[in-house]
Amino acid sequence: MSDGRRKGIHFSKLYSFSCFRSSFRDEHSQIGGRGYSRVVYCNDPDNLEQIQRGNYVSTTKYTAINFIPKSLFEQFRRVANIYFLVVACVSFSPLAPYSAVSILAPLLVVIGATMAKEGVEDWRRRKQDIEANNRNVKVYGRNHTFYETKWKKLRVGDLVKVYKDEFFPADLLMLSSSNEDGVCYVETSNLDGETNLKLKHASDVTARLHDENSFQQFKAMIKCEDPNEDLYSFVGTLYYDGQHHPLSLKQILLRGSKLRNTEHIYGVVIFTGHDTKVMQNATDPPSKRSKIERKMDKIVYILFSTLILVSFIGSFFFGIETKEDIHGGRYKRWYLRPDKTTVFYDPKRASLAAFLHFLTGLMLYGYLIPISLYVSIEIVKVLQCIFINQDQEMYDEETDTPARARTSNLNEELGQVDTILSDKTGTLTCNSMEFVKCSIAGTAYGHGMTEVERALAKRKRGGPPELGDISSDLASNSDDVLDSGKSIKGFNFRDERLMNGHWVNEPYSDVIQKFFRVLAICHTAIPEVNNESGEISYEAESPDEAAFVIAARELGFEFFERTQTSISLHELDHDSGKKVDRSYRLLHVLEFTSARKRMSVIVRNAENHLLLLCKGADSVMLERLSKDGRLFEAKIKEHIRQYAEAGLRTLVVAYRELSEEEYRLWELEFLKAKASVTAERDELVDAAADKIEGSLILLGATAVEDKLQKGVPECIDKLAKAGIKIWVLTGDKMETAINIGYACSLLRQGMQQIVITLDSPDIKALEKEGDKEAIEKASSASITKQITEGKSQLNSVKDSSVTFALIIDGRSLHFALKKNLEMSFLEVAINCASVICCRSSPKQKARVTRLVKMETGKTTLAIGDGANDVGMLQEADIGVGISGVEGMQAVMSSDFAIAQFRFLERLLLVHGHWCYRRIAMMICYFFYKNIAFGFTLFWFEAYASFSGQPAYNDWYMSCYNVFFTSLPVIALGVFDQDVSARLCLKICYFFYKNIAFGFTLFWFEAYASFSGQPAYNDWYMSCYNVFFTSLPVIALGVFDQDVSARLCLKYPLLYQEGVQNILFSWIRILGWMFNGVISSMIMFFFTTKATMHQAFRRDGQVVDFEVLGVMMYTCVVWTVNCQMAISINYFTWIQHFFIWGSIALWYLFLIVYGSLPPTISTTAYQVLVDACAPSPFYWLATLMVVVSTLLPYFSYRAFQTRFRPMYHDIIQMKRLESSDSETLGDLSVRMKDKMEHLKEGLKHREPR
Known part of the structure; x- marks a missing residue:
């Protein structure tokens, strides 16, 4: 349709150089070899050699067929889940102390919740795929007209017509456009984030194909490169009218880009579906795991070792008791012997009985392992990301860009950053x-x-x-x-x-x-x-x-x-x-x-x-x-x-x-x-x-x-005061970089400079001679000498307060990063407060980042805005992309995205601190509560001659983690505020609650002569981690704060709690575990001793086994949730609801479960209504045991806060003393000394 053309600017000859065309010869082309084997037959659908791959695109992780097996495989990559699956399978044997259902139920809840989350996320991706695959496009048909079809039906070689403001449905070779010289404008923001329009032009030989009639006789062949991910190159040849014509990226229209300022274009499909360059680039970034998460795996292994140890102890003593059980030809513990077999209890085969009891112990004490830990942490991290994304203080009005957490795996890592490696142009400056x-x-x-x-x-x-x-x-x-x-x-x-x-x-x-x-x-x-x-x-x-x-x-x-x-x-x-x-x-x-x-x-x-x-x-x-x-x-x-x-x-x-x-x-x-x-x-x-x-x-x-971004000097100054080392890696000249350093407070007055450069007269003289070997040798020797002199400078003032800055240019960096020098270079660099690498290439940026990360073992953060920063962002522990002028490549490769460098201050000092503390405490608490619970079973086992008898009803066990202790942990994880971050606290609490619970089982076992008798009903056990103790932990992980955001920014030195990993050190983790063991001992022995000879019911009956289990379980639920209450620093109604709601849920569970027929509720039938609730002793004993159990920790915290305060304790005390004071001027001498000690420690920190 020639009348549809419009006169436009003529670029085609300029960019194809057709005004001075040379003949094309076959020897120029390597097409057909490896990597260049794609052959496309244009407008020839009947050609049998044509590639038949369709244009359907799927970005989903699962399909309807493989969702269940693949998702289950993902879930059982975690050791804890495999353990519970094995236990669930063994629970169908007579060895099990609990019913199989009570063990399977919590596992199914946890696995089901995670699979549901995966399914919802994948369904959203599928909906996007359906929308894209069913978009309409005009394709040239056998009747020589363009008809409408779906994107997914396109095939290689099809001719298509794309209109203004439409997306290209596949990778196309542009044939012509509505402009008379075959030029069009393309927006590629979906590919590389760049908003400026790109100019594309057709080859001169096809630019005349302006209307539908001209395509009737059009037949051509294209030989080109195979599908690949390179967005910025294309090599190919067009065979048309008996001639060969070279093709380049100038003629290629990529899927995902949009036609702009041009009425329409005609093109031929060369790559479809997953062969298109945008889909070739759709690979997941390198998988990153936080240091806390890796450490958490080690703690889980420790708990597995503890589980095996206590099971072995129980089986050992059970074997001894069994061997000595026959007295005068009669069994002393005849009631332990099953009716149909003697294999589980036979004094003549005590070793076999001990081994089988060991398997029973693995199931009995399995609640030491927090089944809901991983799910709870995932929930907490997702909620923390929502808070980061919605933080108005990190929203840039000018560009309408909020902060964005692109992954939830590294939230707590934000609170442990030791070194920041930053680009300059577009990152520190506006570009x-x-x-x-x-x-x-x-x-x-x-x-x-x-x-x-x-x-x-x-x-x-x-x-x-x-x-x-x-x-x-x-x-x-x-x-x-x-x-x-x-x-x-x-x-x-x-x-x-x-x-x-x-x-x-x-x-x-x-x-x-x-x-x-x-x-x-x-x-x-x-x-x-x-x-x-x-x-x-x-x-x-x-x-x-x-x-x-x-x-x-x-x-x-x-x-x-x-x-x-x-x-x-x-x-x-x-x-x-x-x-x-x-x-x-x-x-x-x-x-x-x-x-x-x-x-x-x-x-x-x-x-x-x-x-x-x-x-x-x-x-x-x-x-x-x-x-x-x-x-x-x-x-x-x-x-x-x-x-x-x-x-x-x-x-x-x-x-x-x-x-x-x-x-x-x-x-x-x-x-x-x-x-x-x-x-x-x-x-x-x-x-x-x-x-x-x-x-x-x-x-x-x-x-x-290129002006500095708003707030950059203040942000860098605050980060430096937080003890974070800042490196700038830039392509600028040394003079520019140094003076930009002064402008943005990277270099400060009184800071001595160590300059490493090859701009010496000797090197320049050799360069004029052109002797490359001599230049290489002299340069290496010069860099070695300068690095040695730098080390001498640092050592000469080691005990003083003098700070240093290292400045090195790209040529020098090339030699400094060689194997024989890189460690000496790093030693100088990490002992300097600031480092500037000038004239550095993208590859050098990535190598420096990798060197710092691998050799120091400290957390590194890289921040940049351009494609040349991608390698650096992916190498660092945390990559932060800035959405700027240079496109979105850096953002798409990052873990977190912000619009301005100044937002990094709040991202680290506020969100980083909070997330680190919340997760740390959450994990510690989780293990504490499970140890406290599990060891009550152990003590009961010892009490019951290690008989294997559980102390609790099956469903008490099942619901402990799922309902009765989970809500407070969620509240702590979401809301609690601390100057450090939340994650470590959450992890520690996770361990605490499981240890406290698990060891009650152990003490009960010891009390029962390691008979294998569980202390609790099956469902008490099942519900412990999933219902009664999980939600409070998640609340801790998301909400807890012990210092407000304003004070986090006011006292940046407090950030060092995360850098030094104070809240998730082995001493702190083991301390929480020890707290769990002590709690389990107090709860078990106080309960058993108090009820041993005490009339409990109105008719004078003493406590039976079921009532003892309910009393002990009640004490556990109250204790671990109250432990959470005294650990939380920042209460909202959500924390109150989760903590006290978890306790109320336990009583509600007892009422509902106990009202079921005895065939279902078994030993728990009417236990609360008929036995416990009417007894004043039950309520009084619960109060006394809970207070006694919490007293050691409360006393320790009071002593620590008063005599050995942590940095956030000092700020809390200061806040209580005078909320209006703006300085630390009226702090006690002890507090001032503490802060000064921290400052001195930062100045003399040794590299690890």
Whole structure:
């Protein structure tokens, strides 16, 4: 439909270089070999050789068929779940002290809950897949028209038509577009997060296919690379009309990107479904586990060892008792012998009986292992992530971006960060470039002070910094920037010598004219005209490039139009002083890459002169100058140094005129390289470009400012006070990096610098000679010497309060990271308060991060915003991505995402502290409560001659963890506040409650002569971890606070509780376990001794076995939940509801379960209503036992708080003494000494 076309800008010839086409030869192509075997037959659905893979995409983890087996496999990768499964299977044998159902029920609840969570998450993914797969697209049919079909029905080779603002359904080769030259605009924000539009163009041979009729005879073949994940390259060949045509990424439209500013395009499908590049990239990031989680696994193994030990002790004593049981030919314990067999109890085979009792013990004491621990921690972490995501203090209004926890695995790790490794551009700075100064023909232009210069002035305690003639200008005109007229984004330049056309009066006006022409022409920006206002804006690939084009426009060289072969400017004529239009024929664009560090264009001007215009980094540009082109080199180099000291980013601008013959010969070589369809094509193109980018004439240098983000200096200062070491890894020059360091408080007054660099005269002399082997040897020796001197500097002031900063450049870092030097380098680096690595590559960033993480054993956090930071983010223990100008690659590879660097302060000092403390206490408490419960069974077993008789009813056991003790832990995990974090407390409490419970079983066993008799009803046991004690632990893990967010930020030193792992040390963990053992002893022996000879019922009957179990279980539930109550620092109604609700749930359970027929409730029938509730002794004994059990811990905490306070205890006491005081000035001497001790400890911390 030709009438549907519209005239557009012509880029196709420019980017395909068709204006100077060379013939394509077969030897250029390596297609068909390994990695290049894909063959696509276009518009030929009947071809039997066509690839038949469909376009259906699935991102789900499970299918309807494999959900149950695969999900069960995931669940039983945990050792604890495997143990409970084995116990459940064995429980069907006569060895089991409980009914099989009471053991299976809690396991099914826990496994079922986790599987349900997995199922819901996977169903959401499936719904998204269904929506995507059923989108509509126009495809070319056998009747030679385009008809509508679903995305999922597309096949390789299909011709499709995509309209404006639609997503591309697969990876397409663009054939043509509604623009007459086959150009379209594409938005790739779904792929790489970049919001600027990308320009794509069709091959010239297909660009004429503009309507449906033109596709009737269209048949072609494409040979290209196999499916791969590289979003930024494509190698292929189009075979059409008997000719071969090279293809590149410029013709490829990727699935997930969107067509913009173009009515429609036609394309052919080359990759479908999971072969598309976006799906090839859909791999999970490296799996990370927190140190607490890894330590928790070790604690579980300790509990398994404890379980085996107590089972062995029970079986050992049971074997002894069994062997000695026959007295006078009669059994003393005849009641232990089953009716049908003697295998379980036979004095003549005591060893076998002991072994079988060992198996009974493994089931009996299994409640030492907290079955609901992993599920509870997952719930807590998810809720903690919700709080992080909804924190209004970490919401950026300007970009409408909240903080985002992309994983819940590392919440507690946020509270243990020892070292932060940060990118600079876009992370510490805004990545919003402003053109502020320039040096042209040896003269510096531009007024105003940068943030770095203000920081330097403040550091020198005087006026503006002495930076020669530049700074005197800046100081006298510093207010111009503030008092100027309207603000122009990207342009903050003030100098009357150049503005308003005054540059024509300057001594070197011809050089100034060439300088701004280069800025206006040497770029890949796209002009966009506002139809209403007529104003021109620019879509550029980088903020720097946009700033240069805008600067050229504001100073008289306005770029307003480009076609496929030309670029046009409104110029201020040097002679007449009037605006004229000039057009330049655009021949070639030699694009910027991080390896080349420069960009060039070749143009032909109106006078028919061939010009090479080039801009790039001074490190590569200055060495490419001709002898005659160095007239202003000395002055410009000095200006570049001064700009770098002012924290500005600099580029060198140069040009040269080409002869026709030189250009003709070079172009043949360059086009040959472009036509190559091999994996080495980029290297061949770069080599060809390198040959012509020489003998340049220096014009000047630009200086753009990338301002610091809001709050960066304050954030870094606060993190440093928290004892966190901060490393900055940047690609900037050393001078720029150092002065940015001062501006953002990374470098501070009084801090001594250790500088490691290869900018010595000896090295430079060797570089001029070009002896690579000698350079390598001398460089290595120089770095070794400098590192040794740095170690000497550190050792000389080891006992003083002097702090050091290490500054090293990229070339030096290359040698420092070699095997023979990396440990010496690391030793120097970790003993410095700040480290700056300049000119570092992405690979070096990742290697430094890995070195610090692996060799120090401390928690590392990497933060960045660009694709070059991805390796660093994935190597670190925690990766934090900043959603900025450079796209979303860093965010997509991160564990946490924030919009501004300053939010890192709250993420670590508040959420990190809270999460660490909550999880630590939660885990410790979990094990405490299970040990306290389990060992009551052990004591009962000893009491019952190790008979294997349980002390509790089956369902008491089952419900303990699930209902009666779980709610308070959830409350602690969610709400409790502490200066440290919540996770460690939660884990410790988990262990405490299981130890306290489990050891009641052990004492009961010992009391029962290790008979195997359980102390509790089966269902008491089953419900302990799942119902009666789990929810309070989760509440602890999510809500507990012992110091508010305001005080966390006010006293950053308290963060060291997490770094030093005070709350989850082995001493603290074992302390909670010991507390569980003591609690179990008090509860068991106090209960049994108190009821032994005491009339209990109204008719004078004494306590029977079932009543003893209920009394002891009641004491356990009250004790572990009250233990939680006195451990929580921050109460909300949720904690109250979970803690006291868990206790009330136990009584409700007794009433409901006891009201069931005896065939179901067994020994628990009416036990509360008929026996316990009417007895005053039951209530009085419960009160006395609970108070007695809690007294040791309460006394210990009172002693510790008074005489050996932790850091958060000090702040709590301070808060109670004076909530209005803003300083620690009125703290007691002891408290001040404690804080000073911590400060000194931070200064002299030794690397681990």
